[in-house]
Amino acid sequence: MKKKSLKGSIVLVCLTGVYLYLQDKPTIQLNEIVLQNIEALAQGEGDPGNFYCTGTGDIDCIGYKVYEKITGFSLKP
Amino acid sequence: MRYLLSILCIGICFSFLKNSFFNERYNRYKTFPEERKVTTQEISLQTDFRYPYRIAIKENMAILMDLHPNEYFYHVYSYPDWQPIATFGKRGEGPKEVLSADGIRFYSSDSIYTLDANRMIITRWTLSPEAKAVSRAEDIPLNKSLIRSLDFYRTDKNFLIPNYSGECRYHKVSHDGQSIQNIGKIPTEEHKENRDVALAQAWRTFTDYNPKNDIYVLVTQLGEVIEVHNLKTEKQFVIYGPGGEPAFKKVLGEGIPTGIKGFMDVQVTDQAIYAIFDGLSWEERKKYQVQGKRPPEGGHFLYQFDLAGNPIRKYTIDKNIYGLEIDEKKNQVIATCLESDSPIVTFQL
Numbered sequence: 001m002k003k004k005s006l007k008g009s010i011v012l013v014c015l016t017g018v019y020l021y022l023q024d025k026p027t028i029q030l031n032e033i034v035l036q037n038i039e040a041l042a043q044g045e046g047d048p049g050n051f052y053c054t055g056t057g058d059i060d061c062i063g064y065k066v067y068e069k070i071t072g073f074s075l076k077p
Numbered sequence: 078m079r080y081l082l083s084i085l086c087i088g089i090c091f092s093f094l095k096n097s098f099f100n101e102r103y104n105r106y107k108t109f110p111e112e113r114k115v116t117t118q119e120i121s122l123q124t125d126f127r128y129p130y131r132i133a134i135k136e137n138m139a140i141l142m143d144l145h146p147n148e149y150f151y152h153v154y155s156y157p158d159w160q161p162i163a164t165f166g167k168r169g170e171g172p173k174e175v176l177s178a179d180g181i182r183f184y185s186s187d188s189i190y191t192l193d194a195n196r197m198i199i200t201r202w203t204l205s206p207e208a209k210a211v212s213r214a215e216d217i218p219l220n221k222s223l224i225r226s227l228d229f230y231r232t233d234k235n236f237l238i239p240n241y242s243g244e245c246r247y248h249k250v251s252h253d254g255q256s257i258q259n260i261g262k263i264p265t266e267e268h269k270e271n272r273d274v275a276l277a278q279a280w281r282t283f284t285d286y287n288p289k290n291d292i293y294v295l296v297t298q299l300g301e302v303i304e305v306h307n308l309k310t311e312k313q314f315v316i317y318g319p320g321g322e323p324a325f326k327k328v329l330g331e332g333i334p335t336g337i338k339g340f341m342d343v344q345v346t347d348q349a350i351y352a353i354f355d356g357l358s359w360e361e362r363k364k365y366q367v368q369g370k371r372p373p374e375g376g377h378f379l380y381q382f383d384l385a386g387n388p389i390r391k392y393t394i395d396k397n398i399y400g401l402e403i404d405e406k407k408n409q410v411i412a413t414c415l416e417s418d419s420p421i422v423t424f425q426l
Contacts, residue, residue, distance in 0.1 A: 049328040056145050057374065058130065058341075058399075059298075059334065060227055060281060063195050065144055065177070068359065071328045 102266050103302075103315040109380070109391035117396050117414070117422035122159055124152055129413040129420030131342070131400035133183035138162070138204065140189065141413065141420060142181050142400070150178035151191065153204060153211060159421070165202060165211035166191060173213060175200075180228050187214070192229050197221070199229060199236065199254070219254045224274075230286040230293070237293055239282050243272040246304070247284075247295070264304060264315040265322055278332035279325035287345040292384055296340035296352045299323035303340075303352065305386040316386040320356060334359060341376040342400045349389065350382040353401055353412070374415045375399045381426075396422055 053059075055067025124141075131142035139156040143149070150166035166175045176195035183189050187203040189211070201215040219226055224241040229250075235257065236250040246261030263272060263280045282295040282304075291309035296302070301320025306313050324336025341353040353376035365372040375397030381390040398412035403426075414422045 051328045051331055051333050056128065058144060060194070060225075060278070062331075063177070068362075069331070069333055071326070071333045 101317075103264060103317050104386075105317045105319075106388045107319055109388045111390045112393065113390065114393045115379075115395070115424040115426075117394060117398075117412075117417075117424045119414075119417050119419040120159055120411075120421040120423060121419045122154070122421060123161055124420075126152075126420040129399070129415065130178075131181055132402045132411060132413050132421070133181050134402045134404070134411065135183045135185065138183070138186065138206070139402075139411075140181055140183055142178050144178060150175055151181065151211075155206075162206055163204065163209050163211045165213075179226070182229070182231055184231070190229070190231050192226060194225055194227050197223070197226065199231075217252070217254045219250065220256050222256055223248060223250070227281060228284045230284060232286060232288060237284065237286055239284060239295060241274065241277050243274055243277040247293075261306070261313065264302065267322060271327075273330070275325065275327040275330055275332035279323040279334065281323075283340060283343050285343045285345045287347065289347050290345070290384060292345050292350070294343050294345050294350050294352075296343045297323050298341075299325065299334050299339050300336055301339045301354070301356070303350070303382060303386050305350070305382075305384065307384075314386040316382075318354075341398070344401055344403050345384075346403055346405055348384070350384065350386070351401065351403055351410075352380050352382070353398055354378040354380050355397075373397045375413075379410065392424075392426070394424065398422065 049071055051069060051071040053061035053064050053066040053069055057065060057067035059066050059069050061069045126143045127146055128144040129141055130144035133140045134156055137156050139154045141152045146168055148168060149164040150168060152164050153162040154160060155162060166178060168175055170176065175193050177193055178191065179194040180192040189202040189204060191200050191202065193200065197219045199217040199219065200213060202211050203214045204211050223238060226238045226241065228239055230237045235252065238248045238250050240247055243263060245259035246263055248256045249258040249260065251257050263276060265276065268276050279299055281298045283298065284295045286293040291307060293306040293308055295304040300323035301318030302322055303316050320337050320339055325332040326335055337358045338355045341355060343350065343352040355376040357373060362372040377394055377397050379392040379394060380388065383389055396414050397416055398414050400413040402411045404411060408426045409423055410426060411421060411423050413420055
């Protein structure tokens with residue numbers, strides 16, 4: 001009887017572990033998709049994106065030292 | 078049944094270990110064993126600086142580098158009394174002028190080396206304190222294969238220059254500017270498959286080397302990663318801090334910062350590694366701008382590591398600082414500062 005309940009406990013723990021592992025993966029994928037969608041919305045659909053060097057600072061940006069190197073805006077009308 | 082159990086056990090083990098084993102390849106630190114607060118003292122200089130960025134001290138001379146000057150990038154002073162001696166590195170597009178200042182290494186009065194990344198030239202200058210003059214002694218054009226060099230150190234044998242293409246971590250470059258050896262890889266855990274220029278830009282580092290112990294250190298401008306290379310034993314230590322690896326997104330082949338700004342400068346002494354750390358995210362900086370405030374520029378912390386990159390002590394500074402020089406005899410830090418009236422502040426360790 002003891003052996004049976006021990007085996008049962010092990011199986012339960014293992015099943016919980018596998019469940020947690022399988023649950024974990026789709027969450028990461030979903031977050032990535034959501035993030036990509038947010039970025040796509042920010043840049044406009046089909047826009048390959050652009051970047052800008054703004055301000056004065058120490059970030060290297062195409063030969064200039066700028067405060068920040070940013071993206072997310074489009075110059076298209 | 079036994080077969081099924083084995084598979085399930087492997088599953089559960091994989092679930093628990095996958096983060097620590099498969100994703101996190103490098104060691105981490107979360108806190109420092111000791112923390113201290115330090116108060117700075119300003120040193121007033123007679124020169125106006127627009128962006129005091131780097132400082133180099135050798136014996137009784139000090140050189141300050143202005144990243145965005147009106148006229149000259151480099152200013153020489155007597156040390157420790159800070160009397161102006163000379164200026165050099167005139168900003169401009171002329172043949173003997175400097176397009177950008179990306180680093181300074183001060184070895185002796187006839188061996189002051191500066192890096193101009195836009196021209197891809199390392200220049201050696203000689204200083205004559207008596208004549209109060211600095212003259213250009215030698216231009217070393219860097220090989221085009223290096224693409225863009227943003228920091229350097231001159232050893233007796235070669236230059237150590239971080240890589241800009243993503244194909245390796247740093248180069249050994251001959252004293253005439255030719256790449257002679259490519260070493261290591263960017264220690265990324267998230268972008269192992271895309272080792273390109275965007276990754277190298279995001280992993281832009283500030284470096285230092287100490288010939289006495291053969292320790293070469295790279296710290297990331299974004300994120301919080303410190304890499305220690307012992308060039309004698311060829312041992313390498315990579316340590317991630319809580320800020321993790323540099324976060325970025327790739328747009329038109331460029332690495333665009335998205336996470337935190339990390340280290341500002343680093344120095345390797347005989348016993349320890351000192352690095353200035355910021356830690357503020359770009360999102361947090363935007364909040365300052367929305368409120369009409371100027372975001373902090375420079376790092377609020379000085380981190381001390383041992384020569385294997387293990388954290389020893391964290392100093393919280395009452396000002397944000399950029400470049401540092403450790404005076405080990407006085408146990409003192411001399412640092413450049415944008416937010417005080419003086420370009421230089423000091424504090425005791």
